[in-house]
Amino acid sequence: MDALLYWVGMAAVAVNALTGVLDSGRKQMDLIGALLVGVATALGGGTIRDLLLDRNVFWVVDQTYLIAALGTGFITFFIARALPVHPRLFLIPDAVGLALFTIVGTQVALQWHTPWLVASLMGVITGVVGGVLRDILCNDVPLVFLKGELYASAAWLGALVLVGLQQIGTNAITASWLAMAVVLTLRLLAMRFHLTLPVFSTQKAE
Amino acid sequence: MDALLYWVGMAAVAVNALTGVLDSGRKQMDLIGALLVGVATALGGGTIRDLLLDRNVFWVVDQTYLIAALGTGFITFFIARALPVHPRLFLIPDAVGLALFTIVGTQVALQWHTPWLVASLMGVITGVVGGVLRDILCNDVPLVFLKGELYASAAWLGALVLVGLQQIGTNAITASWLAMAVVLTLRLLAMRFHLTLPVFSTQKAE
Amino acid sequence: MDALLYWVGMAAVAVNALTGVLDSGRKQMDLIGALLVGVATALGGGTIRDLLLDRNVFWVVDQTYLIAALGTGFITFFIARALPVHPRLFLIPDAVGLALFTIVGTQVALQWHTPWLVASLMGVITGVVGGVLRDILCNDVPLVFLKGELYASAAWLGALVLVGLQQIGTNAITASWLAMAVVLTLRLLAMRFHLTLPVFSTQKAE
Numbered sequence: 362m363d364a365l366l367y368w369v370g371m372a373a374v375a376v377n378a379l380t381g382v383l384d385s386g387r388k389q390m391d392l393i394g395a396l397l398v399g400v401a402t403a404l405g406g407g408t409i410r411d412l413l414l415d416r417n418v419f420w421v422v423d424q425t426y427l428i429a430a431l432g433t434g435f436i437t438f439f440i441a442r443a444l445p446v447h448p449r450l451f452l453i454p455d456a457v458g459l460a461l462f463t464i465v466g467t468q469v470a471l472q473w474h475t476p477w478l479v480a481s482l483m484g485v486i487t488g489v490v491g492g493v494l495r496d497i498l499c500n501d502v503p504l505v506f507l508k509g510e511l512y513a514s515a516a517w518l519g520a521l522v523l524v525g526l527q528q529i530g531t532n533a534i535t536a537s538w539l540a541m542a543v544v545l546t547l548r549l550l551a552m553r554f555h556l557t558l559p560v561f562s563t564q565k566a567e
Numbered sequence: 568m569d570a571l572l573y574w575v576g577m578a579a580v581a582v583n584a585l586t587g588v589l590d591s592g593r594k595q596m597d598l599i600g601a602l603l604v605g606v607a608t609a610l611g612g613g614t615i616r617d618l619l620l621d622r623n624v625f626w627v628v629d630q631t632y633l634i635a636a637l638g639t640g641f642i643t644f645f646i647a648r649a650l651p652v653h654p655r656l657f658l659i660p661d662a663v664g665l666a667l668f669t670i671v672g673t674q675v676a677l678q679w680h681t682p683w684l685v686a687s688l689m690g691v692i693t694g695v696v697g698g699v700l701r702d703i704l705c706n707d708v709p710l711v712f713l714k715g716e717l718y719a720s721a722a723w724l725g726a727l728v729l730v731g732l733q734q735i736g737t738n739a740i741t742a743s744w745l746a747m748a749v750v751l752t753l754r755l756l757a758m759r760f761h762l763t764l765p766v767f768s769t770q771k772a773e
Numbered sequence: 774m775d776a777l778l779y780w781v782g783m784a785a786v787a788v789n790a791l792t793g794v795l796d797s798g799r800k801q802m803d804l805i806g807a808l809l810v811g812v813a814t815a816l817g818g819g820t821i822r823d824l825l826l827d828r829n830v831f832w833v834v835d836q837t838y839l840i841a842a843l844g845t846g847f848i849t850f851f852i853a854r855a856l857p858v859h860p861r862l863f864l865i866p867d868a869v870g871l872a873l874f875t876i877v878g879t880q881v882a883l884q885w886h887t888p889w890l891v892a893s894l895m896g897v898i899t900g901v902v903g904g905v906l907r908d909i910l911c912n913d914v915p916l917v918f919l920k921g922e923l924y925a926s927a928a929w930l931g932a933l934v935l936v937g938l939q940q941i942g943t944n945a946i947t948a949s950w951l952a953m954a955v956v957l958t959l960r961l962l963a964m965r966f967h968l969t970l971p972v973f974s975t976q977k978a979e
Binding site for chain 1: 618621
Binding site: 619621682703765766 | 804829839
């Protein structure tokens, strides 16, 4: 289980670094700016989770994560400058990253014996906070909050499925794969069929 | 005292979740986006306080707070979609929330034996950071920093009154109610009579 | 060494509070708003570093830092309202602050026995996060990420020089002064000769 979490986490870090660097291209950032946005996108969710749980921050203890984020960001920066990249190309890796981080985050919280609702929220936080930081650093309204196809909601449902399955005694590894499939399937179906949640919009005066 | 802090904190969480969800309506957020903004508004100030003091984060230990924030946010979302809501209607609950959170935050810091100026700032942080997060997540300049009627300054003065009263030996519960009255009165008077602080504005070229 | 770190840190806090308050002038903030932006600019980098390292937050333990930030901010606010201030005047203090904070941050991390790459990043975080917070609070894209003369990169190179020098056995104080000179020289040369890094920019559709 721990080895699985480790490698799944590493893959998610690399995928998120890639999306962070690509998005920084909208704002004329230089190499270091793009790398820092990539690192924040890749490590931000897990960092907030670890701070909230009062755990040692994962990449401070094991700098392999930091090297993975920087390395992926560095390569992405130079490839993306040379080749035109269509942003929709990265929606699928991004969905995979969301599923991976959500499950890793929920598992970490469960092993830390948080209450169940907190554990599911830690999964959501691990999954989406990186992207929120990326959007704040690029001075946009975070995409995850805007109306659009299911994103945080897919993560949350998957996290709740994971918590529920382990509650009824399912093996942790089986439960993880199932919950990951739930997040990924929901997210991909949502993109394909434009599944959305109710939207709240006011024109109220400031 | 502890029971008082508990219920006052819970009330402040609910009030802040409500204002967070209402404000998210300006940005076309969906249900989960609005809920997450509501949760960040409700729990953000106390979370930052707990991280700075190296305490266990209050809602990770006791998920009742998280449930209160989510529940209030959920109900607010559907009521606000159905009924037109005038934003000024919520300035008074917001002022109450500010007073509650400021006093709770200062008390927590005093019980943690921080230096006095730090304790008063923890009160301000607990009181205003939720709203700052809400505005950052909605991509606005945080209202609390802009010129306008006394807000953070009302909180700070109340927190200093609380610290001072306890220093001269006033009973903690009496001091809390008095300080809460100071924050609330100042804020309401400021809204009524447009009390403001000096403003600093430059037109300097970037 | 500890006394040096202490006073260098205090000087950096004052310089950053000054730049934070000056920048807040672009957004019509009132006294308390400007002070809070100044405090966040002055204390933000070291705070994030301490949270990531799970140290006691430096200004919660010793409120002298907080008093220095508030005092400097207060004086700056009233001087800047009375006198027109040309922003370029503060680029040199800002460069000094960057150099000071970077070296302090890296030293603190090294004393905490983090891995070397993490230590260098802690230097960068201590040096630049205050300014990032200032820009987020003022609702701008953080300047440090945008194309422009070397900034975070000057800090990172200096931090790596410091780590390298101590690795090969250089005395900590000598290494600190040398690394500080590297950051400052690079930053000043970059401003003088407009040294920049490669930029990445896309016009990709949202």
